[in-house]
Amino acid sequence: MRTIIHDLKDSELKGVNFDVNDSVISSLECDKSCIGCFSCWTRHPKRCAINDNFSTIVDSLKESDEFIIISKCRYGCYSAPVKRVLERCIGYVLPYFTIRNNEIHHESRYDKRLKFSVYFYGDIDDSDKAILNDLVKANSINLNAKEYEVTYLNDVREMDICTH
Numbered sequence: 001m002r003t004i005i006h007d008l009k010d011s012e013l014k015g016v017n018f019d020v021n022d023s024v025i026s027s028l029e030c031d032k033s034c035i036g037c038f039s040c041w042t043r044h045p046k047r048c049a050i051n052d053n054f055s056t057i058v059d060s061l062k063e064s065d066e067f068i069i070i071s072k073c074r075y076g077c078y079s080a081p082v083k084r085v086l087e088r089c090i091g092y093v094l095p096y097f098t099i100r101n102n103e104i105h106h107e108s109r110y111d112k113r114l115k116f117s118v119y120f121y122g123d124i125d126d127s128d129k130a131i132l133n134d135l136v137k138a139n140s141i142n143l144n145a146k147e148y149e150v151t152y153l154n155d156v157r158e159m160d161i162c163t164h
Helices: 057-063 080-087 126-142 156-163
Strands: 002-006 023-026 066-072 093-100 103-108 115-121 147-153
Touching (some): 066 080, 115 126
Parallel strands (some): 002 023, 115 147
Antiparallel strands (some): 093 103
């Protein structure tokens, strides 16, 4: 199973075929940002205190073998809707810290290690690519991913390459 978070409009998703077992999450439907209450770490581990369709996203990640993000590049980062969903996933890790690769990162909540794949689309120059590569690498280390991959697409119509 794969968990796929994307910021694509319905018209952009036409012709993209995900596996029937994939958990496909449109970040455009997430209108509430993380409020920093840490309830997902302390009061109700893994469950976001905001009661909506995104409050149990950690359960989807826990069952997945791969975590895929499809995002338009915005100023060398994920789009705002994708970032909102990612912030709501913080319960996937523990509030404690450990050192990995001589850096401080969150401890893993699960022994399972995901593959982390990110597909950026839009007008992306070499400067953006350097920033994005560092961002995805840091995110993969924090998620304790077994491997990560960054792919750059010139146009959203190339999206079918990431779904096979």
